[in-house]
Amino acid sequence: MAMTAAAAATHVFLQRRFGCCLECARSTLAPPSPSLACSSPSSPWSSSSQCGLSMSMKKQIRMPEKNVSNPARGVFVRASGMSGSLQRTVDFVKYEGLGNDFIMINNLDSLDLKLSATDAVHLCDRHLGVGADGVIFVLRDEEDFRMRIYNSDGSEPEMCGNGIRCVAKYLAELENTREPKSYKVLTGAGYMTVELRKDGQVCVDMGAPILNAPDVPTTLATTGEVVKAPLEVDGKTYTVTCVSMGNPHCVTFGEQGSQGWDVDVLPLEKIGPLFEHHSVFPARINTEFVQVLTPSHLKMRVWERGAGATQACGTGACAVVVAAVKEGRSERNCVVELPGGPLEIEWSENDNHIYMTGPARRVFHGIATLEG
Numbered sequence: 577m578a579m580t581a582a583a584a585a586t587h588v589f590l591q592r593r594f595g596c597c598l599e600c601a602r603s604t605l606a607p608p609s610p611s612l613a614c615s616s617p618s619s620p621w622s623s624s625s626q627c628g629l630s631m632s633m634k635k636q637i638r639m640p641e642k643n644v645s646n647p648a649r650g651v652f653v654r655a656s657g658m659s660g661s662l663q664r665t666v667d668f669v670k671y672e673g674l675g676n677d678f679i680m681i682n683n684l685d686s687l688d689l690k691l692s693a694t695d696a697v698h699l700c701d702r703h704l705g706v707g708a709d710g711v712i713f714v715l716r717d718e719e720d721f722r723m724r725i726y727n728s729d730g731s732e733p734e735m736c737g738n739g740i741r742c743v744a745k746y747l748a749e750l751e752n753t754r755e756p757k758s759y760k761v762l763t764g765a766g767y768m769t770v771e772l773r774k775d776g777q778v779c780v781d782m783g784a785p786i787l788n789a790p791d792v793p794t795t796l797a798t799t800g801e802v803v804k805a806p807l808e809v810d811g812k813t814y815t816v817t818c819v820s821m822g823n824p825h826c827v828t829f830g831e832q833g834s835q836g837w838d839v840d841v842l843p844l845e846k847i848g849p850l851f852e853h854h855s856v857f858p859a860r861i862n863t864e865f866v867q868v869l870t871p872s873h874l875k876m877r878v879w880e881r882g883a884g885a886t887q888a889c890g891t892g893a894c895a896v897v898v899a900a901v902k903e904g905r906s907e908r909n910c911v912v913e914l915p916g917g918p919l920e921i922e923w924s925e926n927d928n929h930i931y932m933t934g935p936a937r938r939v940f941h942g943i944a945t946l947e948g
Contacts, residue, residue: 664946666691668699668706670939671746673738675887675916676709677939678725680746683713689724695946696726706944709883712739714746721747722762727882734764735822737890741778741936744770749938765822773933782891782930785898785923786820794818794826795856803902806832809850817899821891821930824881826851827864827899839867839877848879864892866899871906875913887916894930897921 669680679699683690691699696711698704708728715722723743725736744759759770769781789797796802802818813832819825830837842865851863860881867875876896878889893912900906901923908923920933 662948664948665943666946667941667943669746669749669941670706670708671742671936672939673741673888673890673916673936674914674919674934676738676889677707677887678736678739678742679706679708679711679944680742681711681713682750683715684750687715689713691726691946693726693730693732697728697730698946699944700726700728706942709880709886710736710739712736712743714743717762720760720762720767724764727880728884729882731882732764733823733882735768735891736763737780737782737821737892737894737932738888738934738936739890740768740770740780741890741932741934744772744778744780745936745938748772763822776935777933778936779931779933780890782821782894782932784928785895785930786822787818787898787902789818792818792820792824793858794824794861795858801902803899807854807856809847809854817902819895819898821894823891824857824859824861825864825892825895825899826857826861827866827896829866829868829900829903829905836867837865839865839875842877844877844879844885848885852879852881862889862892862895864889864896864899866896868900868905869913872910873913874900874906874910877915888914888919890919890932890934893919893921894923894932897923898930 666681671678671680679696681690690713691711699706699711700708710728711726713724715724721743723740724732725739726732740761740763743761747759748754748757755772756774757772759772761768761770766783768783771779771781773779786792787801789795789799789802792802794802796805796807796816796818802816804815804817806813807816807826807828808814814828814830815832816826816828819827844865847865848863851857852860854861862881863879864876865878869875874896876893878886878892880886880889880892893914896912897906897908897910900910901908908925910921912919912921917935922931923929924931
């Protein structure tokens with residue numbers, strides 16, 4: 577008997593979801609429940625003598641010929657009958673810290689990253705992918721944890737302040753705990769201690785700032801600190817202070833001789849890339865444009881290396897307070913206001929470490945499809 581359109585659609589769904597029809601999909605998946613058993617005579621889970629999907633329907637639908645699981649990649653791979661290319665699916669959870677958003681990948685079962693830099697670029701695309709500022713992989717480091725990150729352009733930064741707060745919340749989710757807890761996380765900038773607080777905020781010991789010019793790195797000086805140095809960009813001279821928080825930052829409070837600026841009207845999309853790719857920054861640079869509201873309240877916008885304009889940058893907020901103190905513009909304890917919200921930053925006189933406190937939030941989880 578010919579199959580109805582609704583029955584055919586159900587049959588196709590079962591094939592795609594459960595791989596139950598060996599004649600159509602040659603599945604390697606586990607069998608579905610008995611009530612959903614395929615009717616193909618070639619299937620070990622057959623419940624009748626004839627597959628209900630006609631050959632003409634099969635040709636029109638062009639079902640995948642083969643499904644294969646690839647445990648080494650930690651993703652599901654299948655051959656697409658429509659294009660003949662391979663498709664992979666990956667589970668993810670989306671997190672954000674003050675609007676700086678990340679795709680979190682559980683990489684705890686492998687030391688090799690489950691996705692490539694090219695995959696990250698596709699996933700971060702806000703029109704054709706999930707949409708994010710970066711992809712973060714959470715790995716093990718013996719008894720502790722490690723994070724690696726790809727920016728939306730596929731580059732790999734040393735550290736991400738908002739990202740590491742998201743990592744702590746993600747680990748707590750995996751452990752199913754809401755209790756105050758500390759994690760030790762290895763980054764490209766070294767180990768960071770991250771503390772989940774009772775109020776839901778996350779405090780990160782970001783370590784001591786790096787101010788020696790070659791270590792930032794910048795060629796604005798051959799040695800020593802770069803504080804209130806002149807830098808010409810697009811025909812204008814800015815005063816800049818350079819800081820590394822494990823990743824490089826250039827902080828500017830305005831043009832040389834000016835009394836400051838309103839960062840809300842700054843042409844960030846134009847000026848940001850000019851700083852990022854300036855020849856005095858051999859590893860490129862994150863740039864913070866800062867307005868001093870009071871000595872304990874700073875306002876900033878950021879152009880991130882490899883990600884562009886973002887809602888927030890945790891390491892950038894830390895660098896801003898260091899620069900403001902060095903230039904005599906602020907106290908050591910500040911609220912730094914970013915487009916996505918405020919961060920509390922303290923540059924401790926006791927241990928010279930920077931402490932960053934702010935939120936991180938789970939947005940949603942899903943399964944993404946990647947070609948190739």
